[in-house]
Amino acid sequence: MTSLFEEVAPEPTGDTPVRRITVSVNGEHRTVDIEPRLLLAHMLRQGLGLTGTHIGCDTTNCGACTVLLDGRPVKSCTMFAVQADGHDVTTVEGLATDGELDPVQEGFKDEHGLQCGFCTPGMMLSARALLDRNPDPTEDEIRWALSGNLCRCTGYQNIVKSVMWAAAKMRGEVPAEGDDDNGSDTE
Numbered sequence: 001m002t003s004l005f006e007e008v009a010p011e012p013t014g015d016t017p018v019r020r021i022t023v024s025v026n027g028e029h030r031t032v033d034i035e036p037r038l039l040l041a042h043m044l045r046q047g048l049g050l051t052g053t054h055i056g057c058d059t060t061n062c063g064a065c066t067v068l069l070d071g072r073p074v075k076s077c078t079m080f081a082v083q084a085d086g087h088d089v090t091t092v093e094g095l096a097t098d099g100e101l102d103p104v105q106e107g108f109k110d111e112h113g114l115q116c117g118f119c120t121p122g123m124m125l126s127a128r129a130l131l132d133r134n135p136d137p138t139e140d141e142i143r144w145a146l147s148g149n150l151c152r153c154t155g156y157q158n159i160v161k162s163v164m165w166a167a168a169k170m171r172g173e174v175p176a177e178g179d180d181d182n183g184s185d186t187e
Contacts, residue, residue, distance in 0.1 A: 021085035025050070026094030034081050041065045041076035043084075044091060052092035052121045056150075063149030066122035067091050073129045073148070092121035095128060103166040104128050113162030115153035122149045127163045135170055137163070 022031045025048060034043060044050045044067070056064035058077050065077040068090035095102035104127045107113065114120040123146060130137055130145035137145070142163045143156070151159060 019082050019085075021082055023081075023084045023086070024088045026090060027088075032081075036080065036082050038081045039077060040067070040074075040079045040081045040084055040089070043081040044076060044089070050091045050093050054118055054121060056118065060148075061150065062119070063122040063126065064119050066125050066149060068125050068129055071129060071132060073126045075148075090125065090128075092124055095124060102128065103169040104131065104163070106169065107162035107164075107166035108159075111158055111162040111165045113154070113159045119149055119151045119153075123151065123159055127166065130163070131167055131170060135167060137167060139164070 017036055018033050019036050020031060020033050022029060024030070025044070030048065032043065032047060034047070038047075041053055041055050044053045045055070053067055053076055054064035055077050056062035060075040060078050063075065065075050066073050067076045068074070068088075069079075069084060070088050071090075095105055101109070102124075104124050107127075108120060108124060113123070126146050126149055127142070130142065134141060139160055142160050146156070146159065146163070
């Protein structure tokens with residue numbers, strides 16, 4: 001069990017309510033004692049040290065704080081941690097498996113879907129949720145799924161290309177790494 005008070009706020013006084021919750025974070029069950037007013041983003045970042053969840057606006061407008069709750073994207077900057085009690089939370093740190101990047105992460109890397117990287121974790125998790133529901137999305141469906149996430153750097157085109165790349169890879173349609181075939185007929 002982890003007590004988050006030392007890391008997030010001063011130790012509560014005797015009259016401060018405390019709630020014990022159990023949540024699965026990136027597949028690991030965690031039991032924590034928290035104040036009911038603690039936001040999920042703060043529990044993840046300060047309490048559990050998962051700093052991939054970014055806090056940008058504190059109003060759900062930017063999407064940098066997006067995590068998956070039972071596979072659905074939620075904005076963790078306005079969700080209380082107690083609301084995650086008994087649920088599965090996936091952060092960007094939980095996308096990779098056994099040291100292998102998730103296809104969404106690979107797509108962002110290979111298709112240059114990031115610049116400063118601040119919005120990237122939320123974008124990736126929103127994309128992962130979309131691809132879990134729809135393995136062959138159109139460009140418009142991708143743009144709609146990412147519409148709750150703001151990027152001030154890229155103009156979105158490479159982000160959309162990244163998600164399309166990931167979808168293709170998940171369907172087995174992306175050339176193997178090192179494949180030099182770029183569509184030319186020269187040999």
